[in-house]
Every structure is written in structure tokens, then in C-alpha cells.
Amino acid sequence: MLFNSWQYAVFLPIVFGLYWLLPGKYRWMLILGASYFFYGCWNAKYLALIIFITIVAYTGGILLDRMETDRQRKCVVAFVITVSLGLLFVFKYFNFAIDSINALIRLMGKEGTNIMSNLLLPVGISFYTFQSIGYVIDVYRNDIEAEKHLGKFAAFVAFFPQLVAGPIERTSNLLPQIKGEHVFNYDKATYGLKLMAWGFFKKVVIADTLGAYVDTTYENLHVFAGFSKVLAIFFFAIQIYCDFSGYTDIARGTAKLFDIDLMENFKSPYFATSIKDFWRRWHISLSSWFRDYVYIPLGGSRCSTVKTMRNLMITFLTSGLWHGAAWTFVAWGGGHGLLQVAETGLSKAPVGKKIQISDRLKVIFTFILVSLLWTVFRADSVKDAAYICLLNFRDFDNPVSWVSRGFSNLGMGPKEILRAAGMLTLLFAYDYISLKKDVIRLIGRLKPVLRWCIYFGIVILIFFWAPSDSAEFIYFDF
Amino acid sequence: MKKFLFRTGIAAAVLTALLFLVNLIYVNTEYYRNLNGMDKYRNVPEHLDIVSFGASHSQASYLWGVLPDEVDAFGMALGGQSLMQDAAWLDYYADRIDEDTTVIIDVMFNSLFGGESIDDSKYYQVLPAKYICGWNIEDAVRYAYVPILGNRQDGIEAIEMSLFGNRKKEGDHFDETIKEATESVTSEEPTDVIEGWTLDEMVTEGKRRASVKMQESPCERLGPQYEALEHMLDLCMDKKCRVIVTTTPTTPYFYNGFDKEYLERFYNDLTGLCDKYNVKYVDYTGDERFTSDYRMWLDTDHMNGIGAEYFTKIFIEENHILQ
Numbered sequence: 001m002l003f004n005s006w007q008y009a010v011f012l013p014i015v016f017g018l019y020w021l022l023p024g025k026y027r028w029m030l031i032l033g034a035s036y037f038f039y040g041c042w043n044a045k046y047l048a049l050i051i052f053i054t055i056v057a058y059t060g061g062i063l064l065d066r067m068e069t070d071r072q073r074k075c076v077v078a079f080v081i082t083v084s085l086g087l088l089f090v091f092k093y094f095n096f097a098i099d100s101i102n103a104l105i106r107l108m109g110k111e112g113t114n115i116m117s118n119l120l121l122p123v124g125i126s127f128y129t130f131q132s133i134g135y136v137i138d139v140y141r142n143d144i145e146a147e148k149h150l151g152k153f154a155a156f157v158a159f160f161p162q163l164v165a166g167p168i169e170r171t172s173n174l175l176p177q178i179k180g181e182h183v184f185n186y187d188k189a190t191y192g193l194k195l196m197a198w199g200f201f202k203k204v205v206i207a208d209t210l211g212a213y214v215d216t217t218y219e220n221l222h223v224f225a226g227f228s229k230v231l232a233i234f235f236f237a238i239q240i241y242c243d244f245s246g247y248t249d250i251a252r253g254t255a256k257l258f259d260i261d262l263m264e265n266f267k268s269p270y271f272a273t274s275i276k277d278f279w280r281r282w283h284i285s286l287s288s289w290f291r292d293y294v295y296i297p298l299g300g301s302r303c304s305t306v307k308t309m310r311n312l313m314i315t316f317l318t319s320g321l322w323h324g325a326a327w328t329f330v331a332w333g334g335g336h337g338l339l340q341v342a343e344t345g346l347s348k349a350p351v352g353k354k355i356q357i358s359d360r361l362k363v364i365f366t367f368i369l370v371s372l373l374w375t376v377f378r379a380d381s382v383k384d385a386a387y388i389c390l391l392n393f394r395d396f397d398n399p400v401s402w403v404s405r406g407f408s409n410l411g412m413g414p415k416e417i418l419r420a421a422g423m424l425t426l427l428f429a430y431d432y433i434s435l436k437k438d439v440i441r442l443i444g445r446l447k448p449v450l451r452w453c454i455y456f457g458i459v460i461l462i463f464f465w466a467p468s469d470s471a472e473f474i475y476f477d478f
Numbered sequence: 479m480k481k482f483l484f485r486t487g488i489a490a491a492v493l494t495a496l497l498f499l500v501n502l503i504y505v506n507t508e509y510y511r512n513l514n515g516m517d518k519y520r521n522v523p524e525h526l527d528i529v530s531f532g533a534s535h536s537q538a539s540y541l542w543g544v545l546p547d548e549v550d551a552f553g554m555a556l557g558g559q560s561l562m563q564d565a566a567w568l569d570y571y572a573d574r575i576d577e578d579t580t581v582i583i584d585v586m587f588n589s590l591f592g593g594e595s596i597d598d599s600k601y602y603q604v605l606p607a608k609y610i611c612g613w614n615i616e617d618a619v620r621y622a623y624v625p626i627l628g629n630r631q632d633g634i635e636a637i638e639m640s641l642f643g644n645r646k647k648e649g650d651h652f653d654e655t656i657k658e659a660t661e662s663v664t665s666e667e668p669t670d671v672i673e674g675w676t677l678d679e680m681v682t683e684g685k686r687r688a689s690v691k692m693q694e695s696p697c698e699r700l701g702p703q704y705e706a707l708e709h710m711l712d713l714c715m716d717k718k719c720r721v722i723v724t725t726t727p728t729t730p731y732f733y734n735g736f737d738k739e740y741l742e743r744f745y746n747d748l749t750g751l752c753d754k755y756n757v758k759y760v761d762y763t764g765d766e767r768f769t770s771d772y773r774m775w776l777d778t779d780h781m782n783g784i785g786a787e788y789f790t791k792i793f794i795e796e797n798h799i800l801q
Contacts, residue, residue, distance in 0.1 A: 006616060020479060184479045193486065459493055464500075464634050 001041040003250045004204050011038065016257050024181050028155045031178065031258070035158035039123075042164075046122040049087065054150075054157045056083050057132035061139045061146035061153075077140040084129050091119055092126065096325035124164030126322055128157055130289055135171045137293055144171050152179050161254040165247050167265040167285035174262070182259040192256025194440045197458050198430070199249025204466040206423045207242035210235040212467060213410045214378070221384055226396075227406020229388050236378050237371035238424065241270065243474045244283070268431040270370070273362040275339040278370055286322070290315050301344075309344060313337040323377070328385070332377040339369060419465065500637065501626040509636035510625065514600035515556065515651035523550035526574045528799060531555055531564040531710070532584030532726070534780060538656055539726035540582070540793070541786035549800065556600070557652045561589055563601065565706040566609040568713055577718040580799055583710060584724050587736055587744045590704050592695030599628060659776040660783030668771035672778075680731045684778035688735025697743045704747065711755045722797055723752050723759045727768040727789060732779040760797065767792065 001007050015034045019027055040047050060080035067073045089097075095116055102112030135156075138144045147153040156175045162168075217224050217232035224232070248265040255262045265285050272278035279287045291300075298311040313334070320333015357365075372389055379385035396402050407417055433439050443454055504510055511517050528551035530540045536555035545551050554567045564583065568575075575581065601610045602621030620628035663673050671677055695703075714721045733741070752759040767788075768774060774785030781789060794800060 006619070184482070186479075186482050189482055190485075455489070456493070460496070463493075463497065464630050466630060 001038050003247065003254075004200065007041065012254065012257075019258055020184055027182070027258075028152045028178055031159060032151060032155040035155065035160035035163055038160040039158065039163060042123050043120065046120075049091075049122055049125070050128055050158055051154070053084055053087065053129060053132050054154045056080055057136050057157070058147065058150050058153045060136045062148070064136070064139045065146040073140055077136055080136045081133055084133050088125060088129050091122055093321075093325045094119075100327075127166045127168055128163060130168050130286075130322075132157055134168065134289060134293060135175075138171050144175075147171075147175060149179070159255070159260075161251040162262055165244070165251070166283075167248060167251070167263050168289050169262060169285065174260070177260045185259055188256050188259060191440055192253040194253070194443075194455070195249050195256065196253030197455070197462070198440070199246045199251075199253060200462050201246075201458055202242035202249065202427070203246030205462055206427060207239045207246060208467050209423065209465070210239045210420065211243070213412065214239055216410060217388070218378060218380075218384075221379075221387060224409060226391065226409075227403050228409040229391060229406075231406055231410060231412075232388060233371050233375055237270070237367070237374050238427070240374060240377070240474055241266075242427065268434050270367050271363055271431060271435055272366050272370075273359050274343055274366055275336060275369065276343055278366055279336070279340075286319070290319050294318060305344065305348060309341040312340045312344065316340065328376050328379060328382060331382050332373055335373045335376060339373075423465070497624065497626070500634075501624050503637050503641070504626045504633045507636045507640045509640070510603075510629075510633070513603065513629070513651070515653045516600055516603045518553075519604045522552055522571060522574065524574060525576075526550055526552055526571065526579050528552070528580045528582065529554060529571070529575065530582040530584065531559075531567065532582075533557060533559045533586060533589065534652055535586050535726045535728065536582075536584035536724075537652055538776060538780035538782070539584070539786055539789050541783065541790045544787055544790050545794070545800075555584065560592075560611065561585070561703040561706040561710070562611045563598070565709045565713075566601075566605070566611060568710050570605060570609045572713060572717070575714075575717055575719055579717070579719040581710075581714050581719050581721045582724060583707065583721065584726055585707065585748055586691075586725060586728075587733065587741060588691040588695040590707065590744060590747055591697050591700060592703060602628075656776055656780070656782055656786070663773050663782065663784060665773055669773050672772045672775045675777075680729070680778055684729060684731030685735040687779060688732055692736060692740055697740045700747060704751070707751065711751070711757060715755065721755075721757045723748070723757055724793075725759075725761045725763055727762040727765050727781065727785075728779040729769055729772075729775060730764060733763050758797075760793075762789070 001011060011034075015030065019030055022030055036047055036050075039050060057080060060076055063076045064073055067076060098113065098115055105112045135144075135147075139146045147156070153175070156169075156171065156178050159169070159174065159178065214232055214236045217228060245266040252262045252264075263285055265283060267281040267284065269278055269281035272281050295311055295315040298314060299307055300311060301308045303311075316333045316337030317330055318333070320329045320331070320336070323329045323333070375385040375388050376382060379388060407413075412420070430439050433442065443451055446454070511520075527549050528542065528545070530536055530542075530551075530553045532555040534555070534557035537553060537557060540553050540555070542551035542553055554564065554571075556563075561583075568581075598610055598612050599617060599621045602618060603625065607613045607618065607622075617628075626633045659673075665673065671680060675683075711721065749759055762768065768781070768785060774781055774788060776782040776785075
């Protein structure tokens with residue numbers, strides 16, 4: 001079930017109504033049932049997978065509580081991680097591994113194998129697997145106590161707003177809220193609705209509109225040249241941000257309707273002043289997961305510069321692979337790793353040799369670098385990404401014609417350009433203000449007429465600016 | 479909670495009212511009435527002397543305007559229309575055909591194979607639910623009950639133009655494309671290539687189109703489309719009307735793009751069925767009367783208005799349609 005579907009528009013009010021009608025002690029049951037129904041709408045058979053991962057992590061937690069020696073505890077945690085990652089490998093990486101091995105064998109002049117898996121990639125598998133692994137590691141580290149109640153733990157793993165594309169929640173944040181008592185909070189619920197509206201605007205208006213131009217370019221790569229490619233590069237950067245952060249806003253907004261706070265996943269990432277800063281603002285739940293469970297255990301930055309750089313590379317290559325079973329994702333992660341290594345190197349340079357650059361320039365420079373790396377993420381191969389990044393400056397002696405040809409090749413007339421400019425201005429303004437203030441609360445303090453005009457305006461724009469056929473969320477594929 | 483429900487209820491009611499108001503304006507625009515070329519179905523004659531079915535090839539080939547006014551002929555064909563949907567149209571208008579009617583069913587190489595049509599959304603504009611293949615509630619809301627939801631951006635543009643502009647939004651459907659292509663023909667002598675095309679483009683495009691059709695409708699799948707044609711023939715037999723099954727002209731650049739086995743399978747299955755029902759099958763594939771002059775073509779497999787007029791006249795004469 002997609003957030004941007006009529007099924008969800010029916011499902012959510014029903015679950016919301018039942019949740020607040022039920023006595024508090026039964027609410028976890030409703031959350032669990034609704035979450036399994038939500039997931040089952042996509043593929044009921046794969047519910048078995050999420051139930052299995054839940055049982056493995058739950059049992060692992062209980063065993064960790066009972067084991068006394070560190071050796072036994074290590075064995076348990078290793079077993080849970082192996083089983084969880086093993087399943088992830090089978091469903092997500094098996095064909096990729098076989099393809100890669102075949103390519104290697106063919107390089108040596110031999111025949112590859114024909115074994116291929118026909119298994120569908122279960123939606124959200126990377127998210128709930130990582131959430132479960134995080135839980136077991138936290139119990140192992142004695143950061144939290146093992147959950148004794150299987151049903152409540154299952155509701156934590158499967159909580160439907162964040163089940164298929166995060167945020168990857170920490171047990172210490174979400175589980176106590178699932179178990180806790182809740183009283184309906186008007187301010188929180190209305191805040192949730194407003195957050196959802198903004199999320200829908202980002203997804204169905206901005207991401208889906210720009211996505212159509214991006215798809216046209218990437219599907220007919222060699223037809224496009226010049227400024228069309230520049231547009232495709234930056235449009236994809238905006239598309240993926242609005243798609244994913246839109247999902248997160250809808251997820252967080254939905255959770256607030258149930259008096260549950262999910263963690264923030266984005267903090268105006270395109271206002272980052274460096275790649276490191278970007279990762280503090282982009283997909284925070286994943287980057288902090290990798291920081292806590294991969295980077296720091298490897299030694300983090302509390303070691304020699306070379307080892308820090310190695311740790312960064314390992315973390316980002318793994319993070320790239322987490323996103324998808326293809327070398328393009330590994331290359332994308334590697335690119336981010338390399339840039340961070342370079343930043344680490346530059347930060348160690350003597351102060352006198354550093355060039356002072358204004359924050360605005362840093363923001364622009366970071367945005368360009370991140371956008372260029374997104375091409376590797378979006379393209380079918382690194383070669384295609386390189387093609388799109390290599391600009392064609394034919395007719396550049398007349399920049400106005402170069403630019404206008406770029407727009408018209410993508411099918412963008414003055415009206416489409418104005419519409420895109422309008423959307424991007426709204427996005428820019430929201431994110432810029434968000435750097436210092438909470439925009440939703442700020443609007444809430446305006447005079448009622450103006451406030452309601454803004455709310456209605458956003459909903460009307462969602463209805464009438466959105467393409468008729470909304471696309472799936474990009475991160476559902478991960 | 480009461481305050482929350484009251485306020486969200488009011489907001490939802492206001493937005494719903496606004497949506498229905500915009501929808502009401504939209505369905506009354508000329509643009510909506512003729513969206514996808516559906517306006518013609520509002521003028522189907524009470525009795526059909528001639529009725530042709532099929533997809534875009536039939537739509538582009540039969541020009542019933544060449545007939546005298548007293549003959550009530552109607553083209554039910556639409557771009558991408560499946561035989562299943564043809565059968566649904568025939569069922570819907572069954573009371574308008576009888577033993578005086580000539581029913582022409584155009585079957586292209588890929589029509590017998592595959593499942594449902596790719597896009598059924600346009601039928602929601604004019605047909606009741608039971609006559610739409612693959613009807614579902616979600617599409618019914620988007621295309622039948624609140625059609626502005628299924629065509630939001632163009633719909634708003636159409637409303638803007640009809641309310642505030644001095645021109646109406648142009649429709650974007652196949653009949654318009656055919657009309658434009660016909661008007662753009664400038665050569666006074668027969669040509670070897672379609673106006674504005676090169677020979678290479680014709681070869682490549684013909685192959686591409688054939689390949690897409692074979693991919694979309696693999697010939698190993700003989701099922702619902704074939705059964706729909708059987709159903710149409712059964713109904714025509716019941717009504718005792720005259721039936722002609724045709725394959726309208728296409729250029730060699732298109733039909734040579736199909737695999738030999740694919741075409742063989744098509745001809746075997748179709749002629750077998752026509753023999754079973756004792757129905758005439760006329761195949762214009764590769765007919766040089768139409769492929770010797772490319773001024774008659776819109777692209778590699780569709781005729782333009784000039785070609786349609788020429789073909790229709792020949793078809794009427796050769797098959798003694800008016801006798």
C-alpha cells in the first residue's frame with residue numbers, strides 16, 4: 001500500500017479511529033495488525049519474512065539477557081546478524097553476487113553459471129532488517145533491556161508508517177512509545193497532518209513532476225545533450241530528496257496522529273557546507289546507524305588518519321551497497337567515501353595553508369558535488385553517469401539559446417518552467433527557514449485567515465499540480 | 479479529539495466541495511467531451527448500416543465520410559483498442575445492428591494474442607461499468623465519477639482556457655493527428671517515402687513498432703482476445719448480419735519487422751476461425767495499390783486521410799458493401 005494511494009486514504013482514518021477508541025492496553029495489537037495488513041497489501045507471502053526476522057531478533061534479545069559469558073553473548077549476536085544479513089543477501093544480493101562472479105569468471109575466459117534467483121525483492125527489507133539488527137546489538141551492549149513481550153516487539157519492528165522506507169528507528173526511541181500510554185494530543189495530531197501535507201507536496205508535486213523529466217533523459221540518454229543534461233542532473237538531486245524526505249514527512253506525520261514521535265531523517269541537506277555536513281543532514285537514521293554499528297566499532301576517528309580514512313571508506317562502500325545490489329551504488333558510496341577522505345585530509349592541513357571560502361560558496365559547491373554523485377546512483381552504469389556529467393557545449397557561444405534548447409528538449413515550455421521554478425522556490429524557502437525555525441509552527445502563529453489560506457493552498461496545489469499518475473517512492477526499491 | 483474531528487471534517491468538506499465544483503466545470507468543457515476522441519460515441523446512429531471495429535489501424539484506414547449521407551456508418555475503432563473491448567462495444571450497441579448491418583472487424587497481426595488492452599481509462603468517459611474490460615473502482619473514480627482526478631494538469635488548463643482564455647484547449651487524439659498529417663502533405667507526385675521521413679527512419683521505426691507489438695502480445699498466448707473475436711462472431715451470427723474480417727494495409731517496413739513464425743501463427747489462427755464461422759477474411763497486407771505512393775501514409779503502419787479515403791472507396795467497391 002502506497003502512502004499516495006486511495007487505499008491509504010481509507011486505511012489511515014480507520015486505523016486512527018480504532019486506535020483512539022480502543023483502551024490503551026490493546027493499542028499495540030491494532031498497530032501490529034494494521035502494520036501486517038499494510039505490508040500484506042504489497043505481498044502477503046512476504047509477511048512470513050518479516051515475522052521470521054522479528055522472531056529471530058526477539059529470541060536473540062531474550063537469549064542475550066540470559067547468557068552470562070561474553071563468549072556466549074557474542075555467539076548469539078553473531079548468529080542473529082548472520083541470519084538477518086543472510087536473508088538480506090538471499091533476497092537482495094544473490095543475483096548481484098552471481099552476476100559479479102560470472103563477470104569475473106568470463107574475464108578469465110571461462111563459462112559462468114546460470115543459477116539465478118527468481119525471488120522478488122521484499123519492500124523495505126533493508127530497513128526492517130537493520131532496525132532488528134540495531135536492537136540486538138543494543139541489547140548486547142547493554143544499552144537497552146531485551147523486550148519480553150513478543151507482540152509489542154513485533155509492533156516495533158513492523159510499525160507501518162516507517163516499515164518500508166524508514167526512518168530506521170532506534171529501539172530506545174520507538175519501543176517505549178509503542179508500549180507506553182497515550183493521550184490524544186490535538187497539537188501533535190494537527191502538526192502531523194500538516195507535516196503529511198508538506199510531505200505529499202514534496203512527493204507528488206515536486207518529485208513526480210521533476211521525475212518525469214529525469215526519466216525522459218535517462219531513458220534516452222544519448223538523445224540529450226547540453227543544458228538538458230544539466231537539468232537532469234539537478235532535477236534528480238531534487239527529485240530524490242523530495243521523494244525520500246516526502247516519504248519521511250508522511251511517515252512522521254502519520255506517527256504523530258498516534259502520539260508517536262519518529263526521529264528526524266533530514267535537516268535541509270542541500271544547505272550542507274561539506275560532504276560530512278551533508279551526511280549529518282541526509283538520511284540521518286541510516287547514517288547514524290552506520291556510524292554507531294559500523295564506523296565506531298571499526299575505530300571511528302579515534303585512530304590514525306590513515307585508519308580513519310579506511311574506516312570512512314568501508315562505511316560508505318557498505319552504505320552504498322545497502323542502497324542497492326549494483327556496482328553503481330557501490331561506486332556512489334565510494335564517491336562519498338573518497339570525498340570525505342579528502343575532507344579529512346584537508347582538515348588536517350596546516351591552518352595557514354587553508355583557503356577561506358564563504359559558507360554560501362561551500363553550500364553551492366557541496367550541492368554540485370552531491371548532485372554529480374547522484375548521477376551514478378540514478379544511471380544504469382558508471383559509463384552512463386559519466387556521459388551525463390560530460391557536458392556538451394555546442395551552441396554555448398549563445399548561452400540563452402543553449403539554455404532554452406535544454407528546456408525545450410525536455411518538453412518544458414514557459415509554463416512548465418514557471419511551475420518548476422514555483423515549486424523549487426517553495427522548497428528552498430521551507431528548507432532555508434527550517435535551518436533556524438520550525439516552519440509548521442511558524443505558520444501556526446500566523447493570523448487564522450492567512451494560515452488557512454496556506455493550508456488550503458498546499459492541498460489545492462497537491463491536487464492540481466501533481467501528475468495524474470503518481471510514481472512509487474524511490475527508496476521502496478531498497 | 480472533538481475539536482480535531484470537527485476542524486478536519488470542515489476542512490475535508492470544503493476541499494471536497496471545491497473538488498466537485500472544479501470537476502463539474504471540467505466535465506462541461508469541450509476539451510473533456512472530446513478527450514481521446516470519445517465525442518464521436520455520443521453520436522452513434524440509432525441503426526448501424528456499417529460498423530467497423532479495431533484499433534488505430536482500423537481508425538486510420540476507414541473513412542466513412544466518403545459514403546452517401548443516407549448510409550449510417552460508424553467507426554468504433556480506437557487507438558490501442560483490444561478485441562475484448564471491440565466485443566464490449568458490440569455488446570453495448572447490439573440493439574442497433576441487425577441483418578441489414580455489415581460488421582467489419584479489423585484484426586492486426588498482434589490483435590489475436592495477449593491479454594487486456596494497455597489503457598482502458600478512456601472508456602470510463604462513455605461506457606457503463608460492465609462494458610469496460612478490466613473495470614476497477616480506482617479507475618472508475620479517476621475517470622468516470624471525478625474525471626478531473628485522472629487528468630489534473632490538462633484539465634485545469636482546459637478550465638482556464640474555457641473560462642478565461644479566448645481559445646479552447648486543443649484535444650490530443652489520433653483523429654487530430656491523422657488530420658494534421660493529411661493537411662501537411664505537399665507533394666503533387668507519388669513519393670517513395672512518407673512526408674518528413676527518410677528511408678532509414680521508415681526501416682528503423684517499422685522494425686521498432688513490430689518488435690514492440692510482438693513483445694506486448696507474445697503469440698504463444700492465445701486466449702482472451704481470440705475468445706473475444708469468437709464472441710463477436712457468435713453475436714453477429716445470432717443477429718444474422720454480414721461480417722467481414724479484415725487486416726488493413728500496412729507498409730512492408732512494418733510487417734517485415736514481424737517474425738515469420740509470428741505471422742504464420744496469426745494467419746493460421748485467424749483464417750481457421752473465419753473458416754469455422756464461414757466468414758470472409760480480406761487481407762490488404764502488402765497491397766501495392768497502397769504502398770506504391772507514400773503520400774497516403776501517416777507512418778509505417780497507419781494511413782492518413784488521403785490513404786483512408788482511397789482505401790475505403792476500394793474496400794466498399796471490392797466487397798460490394800453498398801449492395
